[in-house]
Amino acid sequence: MLPHRECTPTMKRFLVGVTLAALFFSGTATGNSQTSTPAPANSPLPRLSVTATLLIGLPRRTVTVTDETGQTASYSGVDLGALLAKNGAPNGATLRGRAVADYVVVKAADGYRAVFALCELDPAFTAKIVLLADQRNGAAMGSDVGPFRIVIPDEKRHARWVRKVTELDVVTAP
Ligand SMILES: Nc1nc2c(c(=O)[nH]1)N[C@H]1C(S)=C(S)[C@@H](COP(=O)(O)O)O[C@H]1N2
Ligand SMILES: [Mo]
Numbered sequence: 001m002l003p004h005r006e007c008t009p010t011m012k013r014f015l016v017g018v019t020l021a022a023l024f025f026s027g028t029a030t031g032n033s034q035t036s037t038p039a040p041a042n043s044p045l046p047r048l049s050v051t052a053t054l055l056i057g058l059p060r061r062t063v064t065v066t067d068e069t070g071q072t073a074s075y076s077g078v079d080l081g082a083l084l085a086k087n088g089a090p091n092g093a094t095l096r097g098r099a100v101a102d103y104v105v106v107k108a109a110d111g112y113r114a115v116f117a118l119c120e121l122d123p124a125f126t127a128k129i130v131l132l133a134d135q136r137n138g139a140a141m142g143s144d145v146g147p148f149r150i151v152i153p154d155e156k157r158h159a160r161w162v163r164k165v166t167e168l169d170v171v172t173a174p
Helices: 009-030 080-086 097-101
Strands: 047-049 060-066 072-079 102-108 113-117 131-136 149-151 165-172
Touching: 072 080, 072 149, 080 102, 080 131, 080 165, 097 102, 097 165
Parallel strands: none
Antiparallel strands: 047 165, 060 072, 072 131, 102 113, 102 165, 131 149
């Protein structure tokens, strides 16, 4: 420690400046910034109610799958990753750094939930298809299954094929 000395007004202004800068940068580092680079600091992760409007304007695809009872069905809808990206989830070039620990909680009307890491949903990482379907065999699905259902053609167990999807909540792993 230096011996005690009076601070001049110039020194005080300098100390205040340094303290404010330190607070600002520590906030940036520990705040809600999702990536080590471009994403805007404090951009909130999306929490979305699933309605028909949410799917409008997204590319659609149809997949033909065999369900657990051995029946073949075709499901149509949109890629879950594309829907989340359009609504502000990290993707592509911004899916790096801290965002690699981000995931989406898919919630259903009966309280059922399943999670997908954003990296499982990003075409830059994987060719895996995770579909948010709004049609089965060309028709809307009944309230026992729909109106929205997750379909994942490459998964042998169907535990993440969430029926009656109501909400998509993107969060960061602690
Ligand atoms: N909302 C909701 N979705 C769900 C479940 C559930 O209990 N609630 N069970 C899952 C499990 S474990 C399976 S095997 C499949 C079964 O879907 P199916 O009855 O259309 O074959 O749905 C999945 N989706
Ligand atoms: Mo299951």
